[in-house]
Amino acid sequence: MEFTVKVNGERWDIDAAPADVLLDVLREKIGVKSPKIGCERGDCGSCTILLDGKTVRSCLVLAVEVDGQEITTVEGIGYEGLSQLQDLFISNNAFQCGFCAPAIVLSATELLDSNPNPTRHDVQEALAGNLCRCTGYEPIIEAVLAAAEGGAK
């Protein structure tokens, strides 16, 4: 089936089978590698993308479903240099291996877009379901709270 989708501002005409999962099409056909193949059942969060501005698990979306929609991945967030949020992830040493990082950056971006002054609880809720096996989450939460204080998006 043929369909059109915008990925990080760029229009793509895709030919995919209905059974092709969005995560695989993003990685293999479009070449965007930041959404990671993790649990492949919506639990770990590592395949998270922004679909029309909202986080979704791309492992649980059929590629053909996104016809006419707009996708942002972390490649798109950092297109014009790192965002303030990303800088604060670095200065807080918030990531180690980085496997979960793209999804967490997107989840935090969605949170700060809708709630510029989140509480610690809000941050925990927004990031819940994004598994990180390195950091214990604390530096990640601190980075997001610091970004909120700095008026970051």
Place this chain on the structure above:
Amino acid sequence: MVIAKEFDYQRPTTLEEATQILAGHPGSARVLAGGTDLVAWLRDDAVAPDLVVDIKAIPDLHDIKIDGDTLHLGSLVTFSDLINSPIVSEHAPLLAEMAETVASTGIRNRATLVGNICSAVPSCDAGPVLLGYDTTVHMIGPDGTRSIDINDWFVGLRETACAGDEIVSHLTMKVPVHGGVYVKLMRYAGEDLAQAAVGIVAYPGDEYRVAFGAVAPTPIRSTRIEDALRSKPLDEKLIAEVVAMVADEISPIDDIRATAAYRTRICEVMLERGLPAARERLDGTGPAYGTRLI
């Protein structure tokens, strides 16, 4: 891991068109809304349809409307929509309290309330809450529209009263003055399903609805407990009396998330804590919605 079996995909733009498509594929088509269950089941080979009918291009199914004390929820309303809706927070904040316990933001942005009761797994969070209200499920099929009471909806494990050629268009719920709680035990926030759950709605005149999740093949309402509570002041003695009835009302199993014995005990605890909280919320004195009781 890919989806092993190929299928066709159609995206109708009206409910009538969707029902015609389903009627042409008896027993071999599946309706797709948020897909958080369906795509996972496709990946697992748990379902193998020849055709997937995506209803997301059908307008009007996103509506959240209030008419008097009747709340209308379209079949594409997501759990995030429930959390963010001013209408829900004014008229039925219990729905938002329940929605906040469902998986993660990334799932809630996609998963729908109606999809949750259509999947009809024992732990479905919407079940014990919708059973607390006079809820009606409205469907459309080849012979026109049909409405059934939520009490007749869940017929078995992953089985509902919705026929294969029918699509749920919306729910209506009576939301007069009430207070409710949804208490859910899970091992960790963000992804876990309920180990056990209790939904309670208190109405004026010492009238209660009590339903349990993840402790039977379907979400179940306990009319025996409701009868025992009716028209009596909710004191410690009455609470102890109905808590003692819980074990006979549910039929939990041992599985990877909890043992049957633990599920039974925790249902007793959740009912014991939930009843006064629901009653206090009716009176306007209870803990804020969203406060975890367990």
